[in-house]
Amino acid sequence: xxxxxxxxxxxxxxxxxxxxxxxxxxxxxxxxxxxxxxxxxxxxxxxxxxxxxxxxxxxxxxxxxxxxxxxxxxxxxxxxxxxxxxxxxxxxxxxxxxxxxxxxxxxxxxxxxxxxxxxxxxxxxxxxxxxxxxxxxxxxxxxxxxxxxxxxxxxxxxxxxxxxxxxxx
Amino acid sequence: xxxxxxxxxxxxxxxxxxxxxxxxxxxxxxxxxxxxxxxxxxxxxxxxxxxxxxxxxxxxxxxxxxxxxxxxxxxxxxxxxxxxxxxxxxxxxxxxxxxxxxxxxxxxxxxxxxxxxxxxxxxxxxxxxxxxxxxxxxxxxxxxxxxxxxxxxxxxxxxxxxxxxxxxx
DNA sequence: TTCGTTGCAAAGCTTTTGCACGAAT
DNA sequence: ATTCGTGCAAAAGCTTTGCAACGAA
Numbered sequence: 001x002x003x004x005x006x007x008x009x010x011x012x013x014x015x016x017x018x019x020x021x022x023x024x025x026x027x028x029x030x031x032x033x034x035x036x037x038x039x040x041x042x043x044x045x046x047x048x049x050x051x052x053x054x055x056x057x058x059x060x061x062x063x064x065x066x067x068x069x070x071x072x073x074x075x076x077x078x079x080x081x082x083x084x085x086x087x088x089x090x091x092x093x094x095x096x097x098x099x100x101x102x103x104x105x106x107x108x109x110x111x112x113x114x115x116x117x118x119x120x121x122x123x124x125x126x127x128x129x130x131x132x133x134x135x136x137x138x139x140x141x142x143x144x145x146x147x148x149x150x151x152x153x154x155x156x157x158x159x160x161x162x163x164x165x166x167x168x169x
Numbered sequence: 170x171x172x173x174x175x176x177x178x179x180x181x182x183x184x185x186x187x188x189x190x191x192x193x194x195x196x197x198x199x200x201x202x203x204x205x206x207x208x209x210x211x212x213x214x215x216x217x218x219x220x221x222x223x224x225x226x227x228x229x230x231x232x233x234x235x236x237x238x239x240x241x242x243x244x245x246x247x248x249x250x251x252x253x254x255x256x257x258x259x260x261x262x263x264x265x266x267x268x269x270x271x272x273x274x275x276x277x278x279x280x281x282x283x284x285x286x287x288x289x290x291x292x293x294x295x296x297x298x299x300x301x302x303x304x305x306x307x308x309x310x311x312x313x314x315x316x317x318x319x320x321x322x323x324x325x326x327x328x329x330x331x332x333x334x335x336x337x338x
Numbered sequence: 339t340t341c342g343t344t345g346c347a348a349a350g351c352t353t354t355t356g357c358a359c360g361a362a363t
Numbered sequence: 364a365t366t367c368g369t370g371c372a373a374a375a376g377c378t379t380t381g382c383a384a385c386g387a388a
Binding site: 208248 | 346
């Protein structure tokens with residue numbers, strides 16, 4: 001069921017830069033809340049902190065299990081993820097069952113996902129050409145895009161091999 | 170809430186061709202069922218018939234409301250849509266709320282969807298280049314695609330205009 | 339006759355909501 | 364002191380499942 005792996009923003013970053021990255025994320029949240037007359041609570045801070053430290057397409061349930069020890073309720077996780085999405089710190093995708101998953105997007109280029117239906121692994125792929133085609137289509141049709149979802153479900157290399165090994169289809 | 174509009178397979182087709190189209194769909198279903206040792210029931214036929222006659226991204230609920238008069242239960246609609254999807258007569262997409270929607274795919278080229286979050290309208294778009302990019306990526310990564318989902322959510326031309334008319338954002 | 343299929347209602351999941359208490363400003 | 368946020372549990376969607384009756388082969 002896909003453990004949450006610790007992951008660093010881009011590739012490997014020095015501690016100093018990491019700290020500033022977190023600070024920036026924190027500031028973005030604080031500003032967003034202030035601008036909307038909302039409050040910076042310990043729950044919102046803890047959840048953001050957790051996401052920044054271990055970021056890998058976590059489902060709400062996984063995220064909740066990880067932070068409930070810190071006293072966060074399930075409903076708060078749902079509610080807070082929405083707030084974080086509003087300030088573009090995270091964005092959601094949905095897994096094969098349609099359940100929500102989130103990933104941190106601050107400073108990360110846009111990408112789409114290949115989702116393995118056998119092991120649940122999620123691979124990120126960058127498709128600049130695809131984005132260009134999409135944008136052109138939308139302009140042409142007068143369609144104003146707000147968000148999109150582009151996921152390919154199938155068998156990853158490992159699971160494909162494992163399958164061929166036992167029975168040839 | 171998107172009425173189901175009558176729609177003809179491609180553009181406009183003569184009755185004779187339409188009849189053969191339906192017959193072919195029926196045959197595909199019958200063969201699929203026979204091959205799997207399953208049975209051709211009146212419910213499965215009625216549902217297929219309905220979908221062929223009025224095909225437009227119907228949600229399960231809409232489809233159910235349309236055929237319940239004919240004595241089909243909601244569970245049967247869910248179950249039958251899965252069977253029809255297995256023989257490639259229909260395929261599903263999900264709307265902004267994540268609920269299932271189905272469309273007939275027999276003889277229809279692959280396409281993706283622009284979904285209006287204001288009025289629910291679904292526009293189909295063909296993106297051959299996007300498909301090519303996807304295929305290449307999958308081959309390169311050894312990822313064996315099974316199905317995919319590519320939907321852009323936003324405001325359609327009409328809803329965008331309607332919005333600008335009242336308040337400028 | 340056999341066994342897949344159906345409708346119904348109950349159960350399952352994920353997500354949302356109502357409410358009283360707690361906390362940020 | 365306000366007013367928003369939180370946790371809990373209940374409620375709400377959507378989909379699946381158990382089961383006795385039914386019907387296709």
